[in-house]
Structures are given as structure tokens and as C-alpha cells.
Amino acid sequence: MNLSIDIKPISASKIDTVDFDNLAFGSTFTDHMFVCDYRNGQWETPQIIPYAPMEMSPAASVLHYGQAVFEGMKAFKDDNGSVWLFRPEQNAKRINASAERLAIPQFPEDQFLEGLKALISLDKAWVKSGAGKSLYVRPFVFASEAGVQASAASEYRFMIICAPVASYYGGDVRVKIADHYSRAPQGGTGYAKAAGNYGGQFYPTQLAKNEGFQQVIWTDAATHEFIEEAGTMNLFFRIGDTLITAPTSDSILDGVTRKSVLSLAEHLGIKTEVRTLRVAELIEASTSGALLEIFGSGTAVVIQPIIGFGYKGKTYETPLSENSYALMLKQQLMDIQYNKAADPFNWRCKVCD
Numbered sequence: 353m354n355l356s357i358d359i360k361p362i363s364a365s366k367i368d369t370v371d372f373d374n375l376a377f378g379s380t381f382t383d384h385m386f387v388c389d390y391r392n393g394q395w396e397t398p399q400i401i402p403y404a405p406m407e408m409s410p411a412a413s414v415l416h417y418g419q420a421v422f423e424g425m426k427a428f429k430d431d432n433g434s435v436w437l438f439r440p441e442q443n444a445k446r447i448n449a450s451a452e453r454l455a456i457p458q459f460p461e462d463q464f465l466e467g468l469k470a471l472i473s474l475d476k477a478w479v480k481s482g483a484g485k486s487l488y489v490r491p492f493v494f495a496s497e498a499g500v501q502a503s504a505a506s507e508y509r510f511m512i513i514c515a516p517v518a519s520y521y522g523g524d525v526r527v528k529i530a531d532h533y534s535r536a537p538q539g540g541t542g543y544a545k546a547a548g549n550y551g552g553q554f555y556p557t558q559l560a561k562n563e564g565f566q567q568v569i570w571t572d573a574a575t576h577e578f579i580e581e582a583g584t585m586n587l588f589f590r591i592g593d594t595l596i597t598a599p600t601s602d603s604i605l606d607g608v609t610r611k612s613v614l615s616l617a618e619h620l621g622i623k624t625e626v627r628t629l630r631v632a633e634l635i636e637a638s639t640s641g642a643l644l645e646i647f648g649s650g651t652a653v654v655i656q657p658i659i660g661f662g663y664k665g666k667t668y669e670t671p672l673s674e675n676s677y678a679l680m681l682k683q684q685l686m687d688i689q690y691n692k693a694a695d696p697f698n699w700r701c702k703v704c705d
């Protein structure tokens with residue numbers, strides 16, 4: 353693969369048309385996008401070009417068989433105007449783990465990181481500093497080959513697009529624990545950020561929304577007895593003073609925020625346990641008062657407190673307390689992300705000044 357990136361910058365930025373204080377999550381995009389095509393068994397010279405709609409064959413394989421994977425990460429601006437990514441090498445590795453599961457060719461990790469830095473540097477004016485503001489970065493790969501034969505494609509497109517965002521969720525989040533629908537079976541694609549994993553969740557999530565919940569907590573597909581994760585968040589449960597999260601498996605996404613929360617919690621002297629958790633144990637802990645907090649972790653939300661859950665028609669409350677682990681860990685993580693605190697783990701990666 354050619355190491356240089358072919359850059360065709362925009363002639364005039366559209367940034368002045370954007371109201372950065374009123375952004376719906378992930379619906380406004382920056383001036384440029386990164387594009388790299390895979391043909392004849394290799395990745396061609398990557399390009400950075402003006403963000404725009406693109407032409408695609410109606411027979412493009414992705415539209416028929418869903419061969420697509422993606423990543424989600426954020427860039428942050430510190431008070432000196434420098435721009436940082438958070439553990440981007442983790443996303444570079446993970447998109448390839450996802451790609452492998454979907455029979456998509458590997459994208460070289462150094463090219464992934466270089467492409468990210470070049471694109472974000474070019475669009476750095478779109479990374480705003482200030483409370484909760486960041487640039488959401490969405491790398492993805494899809495099968496672009498025209499043809500409806502049901503087999504792995506031979507042509508792909510790797511892209512990165514960027515969306516300036518404020519914070520992800522507003523308001524309180526209550527979740528419904530799944531007792532019928534499943535997100536990911538054993539041996540399936542749950543550990544991959546594969547497009548189809550998400551499309552399949554929208555209907556059960558809509559049903560949960562009709563019942564007054566914002567999200568679904570997925571349980572294992574075989575028995576629905578074990579807690580797995582939420583739509584795009586891993587989950588933590590504070591029972592007593594111990595923070596519990598499920599072990600990653602082939603049905604659970606190995607979240608970068610999840611592993612960062614675990615490291616940070618251990619660093620702060622909070623007891624953590626990575627183990628399976630039964631729904632029955634959760635209900636019991638809630639009833640006895642031992643369940644003090646539930647929160648989700650993911651790039652978009654960082655940490656999202658969950659203030660209640662429903663299971664088989666009953667609801668359980670987990671109100672947010674002032675000395676919650678969720679708020680404390682969120683603050684500490686964000687302080688590292690925004691270069692406001694020391695970074696003992698070397699998680700920050702500078703993009704540009």
C-alpha cells in the first residue's frame with residue numbers, strides 16, 4: 353500500500369453554517385472524509401476529499417448481505433488548542449478483529465492511525481473545546497463490489513467520517529432486561545462491531561421504548577439468565593463496594609471504555625470483579641439493597657448512569673447518589689481525555705497542536 357495520502361481539500365469550509373451549541377448526535381459532518389478502496393487484492397492510495405454523497409452500485413454487496421464493520425472514537429481539544437485521541441490503537445486493532453469475522457480484508461494499523469491523524473488535523477477547527485464537546489470519529493469498511501452472489505466480496509471501501517458532538521444522552525436512562533429477544537448468539541458476530549448487530553436491535557429496542565425504557569440490557573441468547581451488555585455500551589454493576597462487569601466473550605463487544613474503567617477503578621483502589629452475573633443475582637441484590645449503581649460505558653456516552661431497570665413486568669430503581677462511582681469515574685476519564693489530568697496509563701495520543 354502506498355504510504356502517502358492523496359489530499360484534495362475543500363475550497364470553502366461550511367463550518368460557519370454550524371451551530372455547535374445545538375448539535376444532534378452524529379448528524380453534522382466535517383468538511384473532509386477519508387476514503388481508501390480495496391481492489392485486485394490490495395488497498396489503493398488513500399484519499400482525503402471533501403465530505404459528500406458518493407455513487408454506489410445498487411448491487412453493492414453491502415446492501416444485500418451486510419458485510420460492513422465500523423468503529424467509534426473521539427477526538428478532544430484541550431485548553432491549549434491541542435487535539436488528542438483516546439487509545440486509538442485499540443480501535444485500529446478492533447476494526448481488524450471485526451473485519452476478520454466478516455471476511456473483510458485487514459486494513460494496516462499504521463495506515464489507520466495515519467489516516468485518522470491526517471483527517472482530524474485537516475478538520476481540527478471542528479474539534480471544539482468545552483464541556484462534553486468533542487469530535488466523534490467514525491471509521492468503517494464495507495463491501496462495495498457490485499454483484500448479488502452471496503459470498504465475500506472482492507472489493508471494499510474503508511472510510512473515516514467525523515461529526516462534531518456535544519454529549520450523547522440527555523436525561524435519565526432506564527433499561528429493560530431482555531427475556532425474549534437476543535443481540536448475539538454464541539459463535540456469532542457479537543464481539544465484532546458489525547453493522548448487522550445493530551440493525552437487529554432496533555425493533556426490540558423500539559418495543560422497550562414503548563414501555564418507557566430507553567435501552568435494552570441484553571442477556572445471553574441461549575438462556576437469558578446472564579447479563580451481557582446494552583446496545584452500544586458495556587455494563588457495570590456496583591454491588592456493595594465492588595464493581596462487576598461481564599467478561600468479554602464472542603457475544604460481547606470488547607469496549608475500550610470498559611477496559612479503561614476497569615484500569616482506572618483498580619488504580620483508584622475500587623474493587624473490581626470481571627465475572628458472569630445472573631439476572632437472578634441482580635434482582636436479589638436490588639431487593640436486598642446491595643445493588644447501589646448500574647452504569648453503561650462506551651465512547652459516545654463515556655459513562656451513562658442507569659437509574660432503573662425492568663424485568664418481566666417489574667421495575668427496580670437504582671437512583672444516582674452523589675458519591676456514585678459512575679460520576680467519579682466519568683470525571684476522571686474525561687479529565688484524562690481532555691488533557692486536564694495526568695495520564696498514568698499513556699492513553700492520550702496527540703493528533704496536532
Ligand SMILES: *Cc1c(COP(=O)(O)O)cnc(C)c1O
Binds near residue numbers: 609
Ligand atoms: C462500541 C460498543 C461498545 C462500547 O465500546 P467502546 O470501545 O467503549 O466505545 C459496547 N458495546 C457495543 C455493542 C458496542 O458496539
